[in-house]
Each structure stands twice: as C-alpha cells, then as structure tokens.
Amino acid sequence: MRLMRTPKKMDIDITNRCNLRCRYCYHFESSGDAGGDLPAAEWLRFFEELNRCAVTEVTLAGGEPFIREDLKEIIEGIVRNRMRFQILSNGTLIDDDMAVFLAATKRCNYVQVSIDGSMPESHDVMRGKGSFAKALQGLMTLRRHGVHAAVRVTIHRKNVHDLEGIARLLLEDIGILSFGTNSAGAMGLCRKNAEMVQLTTQERVTAMETLLRLTKKYNGRINAMAGPLAEAKGWLEMEQARLEGRESMPNRGHLTGCGCYRQHLAVRADGAITPCTMLSHIELGRINRDDLGEIWRDHDELRTLRERHLIPLSRFSFCEGCPYVNYCTGNCPGLSHTLVGEVNHPSPDACLRKFLADGGRLPDRALLG
Amino acid sequence: MDVKNPIANPLIVLREEFDDWAILFDPDTGNAFGLNPTGVFIWKLLDGRHGTDAIVNRLREEADDVPEDAGEHARQFIESLEKQGLVGYEVQP
Numbered sequence: 001m002r003l004m005r006t007p008k009k010m011d012i013d014i015t016n017r018c019n020l021r022c023r024y025c026y027h028f029e030s031s032g033d034a035g036g037d038l039p040a041a042e043w044l045r046f047f048e049e050l051n052r053c054a055v056t057e058v059t060l061a062g063g064e065p066f067i068r069e070d071l072k073e074i075i076e077g078i079v080r081n082r083m084r085f086q087i088l089s090n091g092t093l094i095d096d097d098m099a100v101f102l103a104a105t106k107r108c109n110y111v112q113v114s115i116d117g118s119m120p121e122s123h124d125v126m127r128g129k130g131s132f133a134k135a136l137q138g139l140m141t142l143r144r145h146g147v148h149a150a151v152r153v154t155i156h157r158k159n160v161h162d163l164e165g166i167a168r169l170l171l172e173d174i175g176i177l178s179f180g181t182n183s184a185g186a187m188g189l190c191r192k193n194a195e196m197v198q199l200t201t202q203e204r205v206t207a208m209e210t211l212l213r214l215t216k217k218y219n220g221r222i223n224a225m226a227g228p229l230a231e232a233k234g235w236l237e238m239e240q241a242r243l244e245g246r247e248s249m250p251n252r253g254h255l256t257g258c259g260c261y262r263q264h265l266a267v268r269a270d271g272a273i274t275p276c277t278m279l280s281h282i283e284l285g286r287i288n289r290d291d292l293g294e295i296w297r298d299h300d301e302l303r304t305l306r307e308r309h310l311i312p313l314s315r316f317s318f319c320e321g322c323p324y325v326n327y328c329t330g331n332c333p334g335l336s337h338t339l340v341g342e343v344n345h346p347s348p349d350a351c352l353r354k355f356l357a358d359g360g361r362l363p364d365r366a367l368l369g
Numbered sequence: 370m371d372v373k374n375p376i377a378n379p380l381i382v383l384r385e386e387f388d389d390w391a392i393l394f395d396p397d398t399g400n401a402f403g404l405n406p407t408g409v410f411i412w413k414l415l416d417g418r419h420g421t422d423a424i425v426n427r428l429r430e431e432a433d434d435v436p437e438d439a440g441e442h443a444r445q446f447i448e449s450l451e452k453q454g455l456v457g458y459e460v461q462p
Contacts, residue, residue, distance in 0.1 A: 054385070083396055
C-alpha cells in the first residue's frame with residue numbers, strides 16, 4: 001500500500017488541562033494524560049515544521065483547548081503556517097471574543113461541541129452541574145458569529161432514553177445541519193466509571209434501534225464513525241453477508257479496523273509524537289527534537305501498524321469458529337490495547353458474536369431506510 | 370518591453386503525496402487541486418524568474434518525448450492556475 005510522503009493532518013492535544021472532569025473522558029487517566037502543557041513557543045516552532053511538511057490541517061484537542069490563555073497566539077501560528085484547523089471542545093469556555101477571533105481567521109473548519117442531553121439532567125450527570133447551559137451557550141455563540149459548529153453526542157446509560165429529545169433539540173429547535181454520535185468507550189476515566197457509564201447490552205440494542213429510526217426520520221442528519229449507530233449499520237451489513245453466504249467482504253477478515261496512521265499522526269500535550277490519540281502509549285519521538293517526516297516514513301512502530309491489515313482474524317483464538325470472521329475488521333486498535341493489552345488483536349467491545357451471545361439483538365433492516 | 374513571469378501564490382501549499390503526483394491546497398478556501406508530475410515540475414518553476422518559454426525549455430531538458438505543442442499546454446495550465454488565484458505575475462523591466 002502506498003504511503004504519502006508526509007502526514008496530511010495532525011491531531012494535537014494542545015493542553016492537558018480541562019475545566020470539567022466528565023465521567024467518561026477518554027483522555028484523563030489514559031496514556032494521553034501526560035503531564036503539563038508546553039509553552040506556545042514550542043507549538044509555534046512545531047507548526048513551522050508542519051508547514052515544511054505540507055501538513056494541511058490540525059485538530060486541537062486536549063484537555064479543553066479553550067482553557068489555554070494563549071490559544072489565540074497558537075491559532076495565529078497555525079494560520080501563519082498555511083494550515084486550517086478544527087477544535088474539539090466541551091463548549092463551556094467559548095465567549096463572543098473568541099468566536100469573533102475564530103471567524104476572522106477564515107481557517108476554522110469547525111468547532112465540535114459536546115452536547116449529551118436535551119436537558120441539564122442527562123448532560124450534567126456525566127459532565128458536571130451547569131455544564132449543559134454553558135455548552136449550549138458556547139454552541140449558540142459560535143453560530144451567532146458564523147463559526148461552523150459541529151455537535152458530538154456521547155451516548156451513555158443516563159441519556160440513552162433521551163435520544164429523541166436530543167435530536168429534536170439539535171436538529172429542530174437549534175437547527176444544526178447534522179450531528180455525530182458515539183458512545184463512551186472503555187478508555188480513560190470511563191474504565192473507572194464503567195458501571196455508571198457504559199451501555200448494557202439491552203441499552204445498546206435500544207440505542208441502535210432509536211438512532212436508526214431517528215436517522216431515517218431526519219433524513220440522514222445523524223452520523224457516526226463509532227458507537228451504536230455505526231455498529232448497527234456495520235453489523236447489519238455483516239449479518240446480511242452471512243445470510244447470503246458470501247465468502248467475504250472487501251477489506252475485511254483482517255485487522256483492517258483503522259487506517260488513521262496512513263493519514264495523520266498525533267501529539268500529546270507533553271510533545272510526544274504518537275500514531276493516534278487512541279494509541280498515545282506508543283511514543284514515536286518528540287516535537288522539535290525528532291524529524292516528523294523521518295518518523296512518518298521510517299519509524300518501525302508505524303511500519304508495524306501499517307502492516308496490521310495483513311493479519312487475518314482467523315489467527316486469533318478469540319475469533320475461532322465465528323461466523324462473521326470474514327466480514328469483520330477487528331475495529332479500533334486503541335480500544336483493543338486498552339481491553340486486552342494488545343494493539344494487534346480484535347477489540348472484544350466491537351464483537352458482533354459476543355454482542356449476540358450476551359443477549360443482544362440486531363435492529364430490523366427496514367430501519368436502515 | 371515588459372516581460373510577465375508567473376509566480377506561485379506563496380500562500381498555496383504544494384503537497385507531494387504519491388510518486389510525483391501532488392495537490393495544491395488553498396488554506397483560505399480549503400480547496401485542493403490535483404497536479405500530475407508535469408504540473409508539479411511547472412509549479413516548482415513558478416518563481417517569478419522563469420517565463421513560460423523558459424519553463425518549457427527546462428521541461429524539454431529534463432524529460433523525454435515532450436510534445437511539440439507543450440508550450441501551448443503549459444500556457445493554458447498557467448492561465449488556469451491564474452484564474453483560480455493560485456498564480457500571479459511579477460512585472461520585470
């Protein structure tokens with residue numbers, strides 16, 4: 001498989017600080033939770049290297065990016081170095097002054113704000129009292145100043161029955177074009193709070209059915225790369241392949257679950273370069289010390305990850321006898337590492353056979369629309 | 370007579386991806402334009418010091434089997450870049 005000369009984008013944890021402690025935060029108490037913040041000068045120097053490498057966009061995450069007092073200076077460095085950017089935020093620290101600044105850069109692809117409920121009860125229970133009102137205020141502030149605001153809904157045990165209300169709030173009352181969903185994954189703080197946070201098998205069924213129905217109702221304005229909606233679509237496809245007796249599906253049957261390290265790299269708040277935010281335990285080098293292009297092209301760890309797609313799922317005892325083995329991707333290597341301690345292993349959390357064995361039920365295909 | 374030499378917009382990012390192919394990325398709009406290897410060769414000479422004829426001459430020096438009408442194609446290519454704001458002109462006395 002051909003490799004680009006340099007990464008196209010970078011995911012940067014610009015800070016290790018946050019004003020909230022959401023109960024399912026994947027960052028805190030993970031390998032990405034790595035010490036103090038770098039001064040802006042370090043980031044500005046790194047952006048010059050990104051410019052030389054022709055990187056075209058960066059994602060600023062954390063922690064909470066808007067907690068940095070020098071965020072404007074950092075963003076000005078991104079703009080000066082010919083890149084665009086997006087910011088992942090809890091929304092609670094966004095004010096008019098910042099929204100005006102972001103709009104004026106003309107380089108902001110979007111700011112993603114987390115909204116997890118249609119009311120304070122279903123949002124604040126995981127993110128902290130008062131955070132719903134502030135997040136909504138942040139979202140509206142961005143929209144008022146013409147900054148493209150994306151919304152991500154993380155589904156958990158306390159909002160799984162509020163999905164209709166959330167869709168109504170976001171798509172009808174506020175009128176955003178679409179929103180994304182995922183679910184609290186077994187990483188970071190979520191592991192500690194799993195009982196309270198992570199969906200049971202029955203709640204997962206409810207979430208899948210509800211989200212498919214809402215996606216149909218709102219003409220596809222709800223999307224997902226992970227979580228119940230993505231699982232429902234992917235698993236229904238796999239079940240259909242099994243029913244039709246197909247030998248395999250394209251790009252399946254191997255550890256093909258993620259190819260992010262063919263497009264981008266990540267940087268932790270302490271300056272360590274990693275393959276992905278979800279694989280932040282793998283240190284490839286440090287910014288302003290190691291050559292990004294050399295890491296991208298030549299690092300052994302990356303080479304190994306990029307050959308992961310050649311490993312057949314049939315090699316794993318976990319997949320032995322599974323009727324879906326030729327239709328499966330093994331899913332996220334970061335989640336697999338967290339759950340079983342191995343990157344090159346299928347993720348048990350994304351296993352259709354296990355879901356069904358635990359009493360799960362696939363939604364009606366008619367809901368696909 | 371003034372000679373206009375094309376010069377690449379310094380804001381535009383040349384992103385060489387696979388083999389000798391590349392994209393031109395405009396960070397202000399987010400638009401990207403694909404370039405084949407000949408386009409990349411020409412883009413790298415849009416430095417304000419080479420006119421179209423000089424660029425085509427360099428192309429003939431570097432590549433085999435350059436077609437007779439390469440000059441016209443190069444002119445059209447540079448004009449299309451200019452229309453999209455990717456190229457401008459410096460006037461030399």
